[in-house]
Amino acid sequence: MTVDTATAQRQVLEAADALFYERGVQAVGMDAIRTASGVSLKRLYQLFSSKDELIEAYLKHRDELWNTMLAEHVDAAGEPRERILAAFDFLNDWFQQPDYRGCAFINSFGELGTVSPRVAELANEHKADFQRRLTELTEAAGAPDPARLAEYLILLSEGAITRSAISRSAEPAERAREAAGLLLDALLPS
Amino acid sequence: MTVDTATAQRQVLEAADALFYERGVQAVGMDAIRTASGVSLKRLYQLFSSKDELIEAYLKHRDELWNTMLAEHVDAAGEPRERILAAFDFLNDWFQQPDYRGCAFINSFGELGTVSPRVAELANEHKADFQRRLTELTEAAGAPDPARLAEYLILLSEGAITRSAISRSAEPAERAREAAGLLLDALLPS
DNA sequence: CAGAGCGGAGAACGAGCGTTCTCCCTCGAT
């Protein structure tokens, strides 16, 4: 059964995404992706010319998904302060997923950061993007120093992401939300 | 030139520590450790009967070093509040090191967490130990809810650790310290 | 001095990796 290029590409990417995220990029062979996606090895290499390219596509895919889900949570909230806290509700939802394994970018960076400048760059861009979005929210909430407050909130988020992965509990999201609330109380004009 | 067992063990562990931390545990082969430590492959396998065992020794070694350095910073401070903030000064010092690459436990967990229960366990213990130490400090400072405050501080620490690694900057330590100060202001009795 | 045992250097082994190649079947155009 042959399918068109776009469909095959999506199948491969979805299989790679699940495997890379679960086991780490180095531990997953191209053959495992081939088996999971049901595509022949020849076709796989037509769609993605190397494993490095597939890793890059995987990270870009994660980035898009993450931004979409974050935006959905934020846009569902109304007041500026609630929009900021919605980011932590998003984390809470994310941590609940049974296959939650931390941040794909942090994990990939830990594996390949020294040896793959591209992965290091993508991780850095992903986090910088998050910082930009948070800064927009703190600006909208009238923070006197939006960038600084956003950085505080990022630290809480990143901490919750790794801590939740290692302790296998979604609780850090709630604690991070509480701490964020305290910081907003201290730094937002009442 | 033959050396006694304890010395050889230390040499191997130091070589493994440097290589594992820099490149990740999976990317480093036993042969690279053998070359770096100057020990024969036969002897290496007498000292550590498998790579898994060496990885475990590496993580335990990192844990000891980390606890020692943290304790030194904390003990150099006087007042309870200063002792808490000293943890963030420790992070700042750590991040300055040119070979800083994030937390060995987070990185190893990202690489092997799904496949090696032992690594997952060691990472979890390491973080739980940090939590215990921080809770002692928040108790001594008279926090009404020491465990909760300690959790907030851990989130800031973990966030600073990963953010500093990815952005290649020590600045997150300073921001984390500032945010910690705000939380202490809000939650410690004046 | 003879012989036994230990350690060093590195070859060897079986497995798995990323990537390419071969073979064969299918299918559409002439």
Added chain:
DNA sequence: ATCGAGGGAGAACGCTCGTTCTCCGCTCTG
């Protein structure tokens, strides 16, 4: 009906890995 392009299955290639084995020279005891 015939030819040819393209894709599927998977063998093959060259490499690296973790681990074991072989060989050889050294040293310590009688």
